[in-house]
Amino acid sequence: MARLSKTQTFQNTPQIFENLSEQSLEKIVGHSTLHNVNAGCILVQQGDEPSCIYLIVDGALRTYRSDDDGNEATIRMLKPGDSCMEAVMFMGGPSPINVQAVENSVVMMIPQRIVKTQVLEDAQFATNLLRIVARHYKNTMHQVDGINMKTPMQRVGYYFLLRHLEAGHDQLDFDLPFQKQMIANYLGMTPETFSRTLKQMRENGIDVENDRIMLRDSFALCHFCDTDTAALCPLRDDAACDKCPMH
């Protein structure tokens, strides 16, 4: 546990801090604390009252729901710069999710009290939270969409597409950012099905070797795109991409 004065720890400014005034940022960070957590550590359990926002400085977290039988449904997988529990604070009532460190991690905890007062004082902060929660919501809608009407193949393809766009359209290779079993669960399938699906992808111009994904060309994932994701694609107007839902 340690006090923070600056946020220079991050490569890029976390979304939650974007465009904040000096004072606002100082106030938030000044009241927050840094913690080391071990892999496997449960930070929040379903039913707990939310107490703070967790901002990942280093490592990885996941949020998920679980039932009595030990089944789990992964909702989000987080990397440095990502935060969680912002939404839960505004849901009212106890947390519907668990939060767990999946690697040894460093997290910054922003107390609920500070968040709630700051939201009413700083419209920019409120807007940041709104954008963040809206984005989470969007991702979760895509999850529902995928589980309801896509084949495992399409789900994996769409997941790859997002990672590819994230890495940059010119990057034909990228790594899976999380453990396969976790991604599988996030995509609503068993590790076995995920593994088998990865094999099938080779027949579609996508080579998988351990955690490395290698695309044969930049259009390999276009089958898996949809109208709202196409807006993110730098090649969206490239006629060469005949699979693009935009044309």
Place this chain on the structure above:
Amino acid sequence: MARLSKTQTFQNTPQIFENLSEQSLEKIVGHSTLHNVNAGCILVQQGDEPSCIYLIVDGALRTYRSDDDGNEATIRMLKPGDSCMEAVMFMGGPSPINVQAVENSVVMMIPQRIVKTQVLEDAQFATNLLRIVARHYKNTMHQVDGINMKTPMQRVGYYFLLRHLEAGHDQLDFDLPFQKQMIANYLGMTPETFSRTLKQMRENGIDVENDRIMLRDSFALCHFCDTDTAALCPLRDDAACDKCPMH
């Protein structure tokens, strides 16, 4: 299309207007318009740029995702007082969802321009939006949870539980608020499976007759509860409910 001066049209204040100052409310409503839309009418399509928030005055809407093959995944089902597209506005980019009237409806349209300026000027309005979006997010997480790890029976049970809590714990009877096929799709199953599941519920103390659900006792749905939902239950501390996850 008509101008609005007051919002007395609603039974209860819609969440989006809660605790707003007179001026704020006046500004928002003053720039909004009322529209009649026919059942089946598509208000927004996936890929469209969001243009306004839709607040239902009368009738019913749904939001859903669809693919080229005509498959659909219902995300939300809305009644008077509910609103949609607030979240989409803050996602950035085109809409990931369709919005459709499922009955002849009256909707109030609040232009995006007004919303975006008002959010920066009125922290209460921003907080309202935050709460609304957070709530949507929570519901969608439950959807993922249900589809991933619950049987059709459990999904229907949980849906009934929510409707029951909504109607009041003393109300043992309530009606399905939407068409069965729509609820089925929302729950991630086919109408056939939904129908078969309803029959099975009779063997669990829950009688279904057309759209009417009749519980034999107030604990009939407790099997389907979970830790975060139990917080809403007025009987949560009642020892008679031995199924309650709280004890």
Place this chain on the structure above:
DNA sequence: CGGAGGGTTGAGATTCATCAACGCGTGTGG
């Protein structure tokens, strides 16, 4: 060297979607 955890592969079981037919209520047009 041995154990643990993650990942892969295979065989079998189960469950839900699919397809098809039918009943029923409603609205419409002759």
Place this chain on the structure above:
DNA sequence: CCACACGCGTTGATGAATCTCAACCCTCCG
């Protein structure tokens, strides 16, 4: 007023897809 079509919901038979269970490999680490 009747005939008919249409939409919604139900029921039954079938099949396919994914989960489950089991064994195995590999790497990492004590």
